[in-house]
Amino acid sequence: MIQKIKETCLYVSDLDKTQNFYHNVLELPIISRKEDAFIFFRAGSDVLLCFMNEYAASQEHLPAHFANGNIHFAFEAKVEDYQLWKNKIKEAGIEITHEQEWKNNLMSFYFEDPNKHVLEIVSEGIWDE
Structure with missing residues (x-):
């Protein structure tokens, strides 16, 4: 049986605005950030992944993924x-x-x-x- 959804993934256009909103307003701790690529947050026992669309779509070592x-x-x-x-x-x-x-x-x-x-x-x- 699947226990829960562990990750939720969003695609964003501005990491600084995304960090300000999720970290400063919603108070989610930052797990990791890579400039022009992604920022990840902890949400309780779950993870919120925020990828720059271009970065996620161009990945070769993981399946490319993106959304609009x-x-x-x-x-x-x-x-x-x-x-x-x-x-x-x-x-x-x-x-x-x-x-x-x-x-x-x-x-x-x-x-x-x-x-x-x-x-x-x-x-x-x-x-x-």
């Missing part, structure tokens, strides 16, 4: 931290584009990163049965 368009993924936060994260995003001047109520009164909200990827912060328990 707005990719969506979600971060999970404890229910008691949901409002804290919502406030933090607003205070950073980032527009919340949608807020959704799910089962059991659990909430999530959507916003964009500097590369226009659609991010979501979900309350813990949304996907639990």
